[in-house]
Amino acid sequence: xxxxxxxxxxxxxxxxxxxxxxxxxxxxxxxxxxxxxxxxxxxxxxxxxxxxxxxxxxxxxxxxxxxxxxxxxxxxxxxxxxxxxxxxxxxxxxxxxxxxxxxxxxxxxxxxxxxxxxxxxxxxxxxxxxxxxxxxxxxxxxxxxxxxxxxxxxxxxxxxxxxxxxxxxxxxxxxxxxxxxxx
Numbered sequence: 001x002x003x004x005x006x007x008x009x010x011x012x013x014x015x016x017x018x019x020x021x022x023x024x025x026x027x028x029x030x031x032x033x034x035x036x037x038x039x040x041x042x043x044x045x046x047x048x049x050x051x052x053x054x055x056x057x058x059x060x061x062x063x064x065x066x067x068x069x070x071x072x073x074x075x076x077x078x079x080x081x082x083x084x085x086x087x088x089x090x091x092x093x094x095x096x097x098x099x100x101x102x103x104x105x106x107x108x109x110x111x112x113x114x115x116x117x118x119x120x121x122x123x124x125x126x127x128x129x130x131x132x133x134x135x136x137x138x139x140x141x142x143x144x145x146x147x148x149x150x151x152x153x154x155x156x157x158x159x160x161x162x163x164x165x166x167x168x169x170x171x172x173x174x175x176x177x178x179x180x181x182x183x
Contacts, residue, residue: 010042010138017034049129051128053075084097126164
C-alpha cells in the first residue's frame, strides 16, 4: 500500500491541475492524461462511499428502520452510474451500476433483515461516506443542471452528519486526502 496522497476536490481540480502543469491549451488526449490520476482517486472515494452507504442501509434494515432504504438504493445506483467508467459506449453505466452495486445492496439488506444484525460502521467508513458525498456533489455541480439531485445528496449528508454526530468541515474542502493510494 502507498502512503496518503492529496488531490484537489472536484470544485477546484481543473484550475489547480492546469495551473500546476502551466500549459494554456490541451488536446483532448492531453487533458485526459492530466485528469485521469485525480479521477482515479475520486472513483475510489466514491466506491468507499457506496460501500459505507450500503452498510448504513443494512444497519437500518436490521433495526427495522426501512423507510429510507429504497432512496438509499436509488442514490447508490445513481452514484455508481454517474462515476462508471465504461470503455464500450454501448454499455449503459447505470445498468452496470445496477448489476454491481444494486445487487450487493439488495443482498446486504436481505441478510440484515434475515439475521437482524449488520456490521457496525467504523468512524473511517462514516468519513468515507461523507467525503464521497461531497466529492459527488462537487462533480455534479461541475457537470451543471443537476441542482435537484445535488440538493437530495446534500440533505442525505446533513442527515448522516447529524445522526453520526460529525461536524462539517470548517470551510469548503479543497483537498481530498486518501490513505493507501498513489497517483
